[in-house]
Amino acid sequence: MTNGIYTFANDMVYDQLVALLNSIELNAGKEIPVCVIPYNTQLDKIRAEVAARKNVTLFDDAASIAFWEDFITQAWKAHKTAQKVWHKKGWPEVRRVNFVRKLCSFDGAFDKFIYMDADTLLMGPIEQIYQKLDNYEWVVNDFQYKSDMDYIFNPEAEKLIEKTIGLEKAKSQIFCAGWFASKKGVFNSVELADLLEKLKAGEAEVMSLRGSDQPLYNYLVSRSGISYYNFAYHDLEQATGSHWSSKFDVVDHVLYDKGRRLTYIHYMSIASSEFTQLCAGEDINIPYRDVFLHYRYLKSPEERPKLVRPSLLVRAQRNAKSFVSQNIGKIRSKLVSTGVLKRAN
Structure with missing residues (x-):
């Protein structure tokens, strides 16, 4: 059985990807295989980085990519409310289709896998994640259930949510699509066809119009009834935060939450251009900047830039x-x- 890590990237997030790969190597081990799912064809830097690392590969299953992009397209076209609102705004029928490629993780080589966005850094060991996958089919570490669920599920469709998923279940199981763990084969072709038919029959309305791929992932997990475990929900006393906005302690380039070592930190919503500017030598104020720069230049410390503040203009x-x-x-x-x-x- 092969355990591994998937991520998702193109050349726009090159600096973040390098930092992530270095953090995985340092905090989980050089033997952990990593597969990069391409966001699009802008991959010159990514291909060169993959070629330079023995444990890293580039996902190249075109049929899998086509399947998931078609799946999300059909799902959102079936969302009558979204189509009406987006048409009025002059938006396309389906937004950010490429993001669904994260689900190509189910079609890759790893039997058990962890998915990490390129704008994350691994902070600690991951054996416990794979161990949880012995008993559960979907594992997360997410405090999003403590906030409202409007970014995940449509607040105007509470009756439909209650009927199809269960309102309390939907609220308690919401998660961010930037980090999750699962297993190959959790969703087979028959189950996916059935879920797509349900979406097309009207259940697409439960998905929030504020997202693209994330509402779909949450729907698939909750509606399918697969077993679900959230460290931040089921083991609250030992769970750690993961969002950059939280206050963490830094010890030897590792983040700690009240003495507990983080599993990962997620730089969600910070533009990739800010990391690019930082790595070009500009004094960009990014949370835990020194931690990021440590991992970005772990293998080439001599290339770490001396930061200069950009002009007012x-x-x-x-x-x-x-x-x-x-x-x-x-x-x-x-x-x-x-x-x-x-x-x-």
């Missing part, structure tokens, strides 16, 4: 660009409503 330009990027949906919707732009078909 550069910072102003980037702030403006960031504002547009964060509000592009509202801007586009306004332009469509005023006739400046034509609505997408």
